[in-house]
Amino acid sequence: MTSSAWPYVTPGIPDHLFERLPGIPLSKKEVRLVILSSLRLFPQALVWDIGAGTGTISVEAGLLCPQGSVVAVERDEEVASLIRRNCDRFQVSNAHVVQACAPDCLGQLPGPPQRICLGGGRPIGPLLEALWDYLQPGGRLVTTATSLENLYAVSAALAQVQARQVEVVQLGINRLENQGGQQVFNALAPAFILSGEKMD
Numbered sequence: 001m002t003s004s005a006w007p008y009v010t011p012g013i014p015d016h017l018f019e020r021l022p023g024i025p026l027s028k029k030e031v032r033l034v035i036l037s038s039l040r041l042f043p044q045a046l047v048w049d050i051g052a053g054t055g056t057i058s059v060e061a062g063l064l065c066p067q068g069s070v071v072a073v074e075r076d077e078e079v080a081s082l083i084r085r086n087c088d089r090f091q092v093s094n095a096h097v098v099q100a101c102a103p104d105c106l107g108q109l110p111g112p113p114q115r116i117c118l119g120g121g122r123p124i125g126p127l128l129e130a131l132w133d134y135l136q137p138g139g140r141l142v143t144t145a146t147s148l149e150n151l152y153a154v155s156a157a158l159a160q161v162q163a164r165q166v167e168v169v170q171l172g173i174n175r176l177e178n179q180g181g182q183q184v185f186n187a188l189a190p191a192f193i194l195s196g197e198k199m200d
Contacts, residue, residue: 001066003091011036011060018054019089021082025119026054030173031144031191036060038142038167038195039115043067048109050102050131051119055083055095061117062092070095071109073102103130112136118143120191125153125160132161135198142195154194163196 006013012033020026027035041047041061045068049058052072062070072087072095074080080099087095098105103126114136118128120143128143135141141163145151158166170192174185 001063003063003089005090006063011064013056013060013090015056017089018056018059018086019082020054021079024054024079024082027056027144028173028188030188031171031193032056032060034169034171034193035117035142035144036064038140038169038193039117040140041065041068041115045115046111046113047071047115047117048111048113048131048134049073049117049119050127052083052097053079053119055086055097057117058083058095058097059086059090059092061115062087062095063090066094068094069110071111071113072097073100073105073109075099075101103127106130106134109134112139114139116141120144120146120150124150125157128154128157129161132163132198137198137200139198140195141198142193145192145194146189151192151194154192158194158196161196162199164199166196167194169193 041064045065047061047070049072052074058072083097173188177186
């Protein structure tokens with residue numbers, strides 16, 4: 001599925017095409033590509049995007065799963081509205097934004113999901129374990145960590161739920177940018193992408 005704002009079937013929408021709010025995280029394009037690849041999406045997938053932030057994963061997953069649906073969960077009303085605007089911008093009609101706090105809302109979401117994307121940047125271990133209970137057997141969960149503490153917490157949580165086929169990828173990305181008439185490489189903050197599969 002494509003949109004007039006992104007008329008391509010490949011993922012990797014440039015960051016500047018998304019509407020943003022100050023202080024609200026956005027998964028950079030290169031990180032997003034690895035997250036989407038790790039999710040192993042298919043056209044009919046039901047995807048939960050928990051802590052959806054700007055909604056970049058929700059938008060791209062919605063485009064990649066035209067017969068499926070995406071549930072984007074965000075606790076802040078203003079941020080939830082931002083996700084809706086970004087979905088509208090890219091004509092993603094199969095994404096549903098839920099303003100709620102996880103894990104309290106999980107029992108009210110459509111499910112069970114086949115894929116879960118869990119936004120990083122918070123105490124993540126207990127939430128990952130709660131989400132695992134809702135994940136369909138054979139389903140995949142993908143999350144990110146940008147601190148050593150969260151990397152350990154996610155690794156421990158994946159071990160606790162006995163995830164299989166666990167993968168950990170560390171990304172170091174440099175982008176060529178114009179600075180003062182020169183082209184220089186600017187490093188983005190390193191990120192870890194962790195994924196695991198639920199046993200049947």
